[in-house]
Amino acid sequence: MAVDSTDDLEAVLGYETIAVVGCSSTPGKAAHNVPKYMLEHGYDIIPVNPFADEIFGREAADTLADVAETIDVVCVFRPSEEVSDIVDAALERDDVDAIWMQSGIRDDDAAARAEADGRTVVQDRCLKVEHRRLVA
Template identity: 70%
Template sequence: MPVDSDAVVREILESRVKTIAVVGCSSTPGNAAHDVPKYLFEQGYDVIPVNPYADEIFGRPVADSLSDVDETIDLVCIFRPSEEVSGIVDEVLARDDVDVIWTQRGIRDDEAAARAERDGRDVVQDRCMRVEHRRLAV
């Protein structure tokens, strides 16, 4: 069952996560897939942009996919359509370092979430990280 407890979301945001890979991170200001990761970066998280169509976001090089990220990742934040979540979860499950998968508002895949949870990962679905951070962790 995806995480729905404010206490667990607060724990994730405040103590379990330092490095966030953002799949679908946008280079376009005003786009939620840009503004939310920028906010997280400004809050002190190490944000790793993942987007095969961009070279640099927030002054950082952009990875084409999760498998191209060499750094340790604590959380994968997904800004891609729901129908792409399953493939992204497959990439997460191929890694040993990701503890949390978070899909942004309007994005969910219950089957992929169940697979991730069976593998010991926490999943937060259909919630905005910026909204939840402002509400619970600030």
């Protein structure tokens, strides 16, 4: 389902484990600061970045397929043109309930595929902004 309502956003923010594709080890970048904020607010953050060994003291997975833990939400910090492949990787997993594309990131075709597979999809919204607005 596509998420537009406050209730739907709050439901996604109720999940605990977030795999962050494109998570950055560089402080100051949104792809670092947003997951760090979520970690500081009690979320289990799994960094996914093939160019980093570890982020936030956790081993970084190269791909979603390499994540051994259960994932509730896949948060995407990659360009829109990479979303389709990331969504396909998320759909290969039975544990992913939601896919969240950060501000400025969207792929309507990939979102439709995910929604057709029963996953919740948020596009073009900042996880940190919505958490601050609705939960914090």
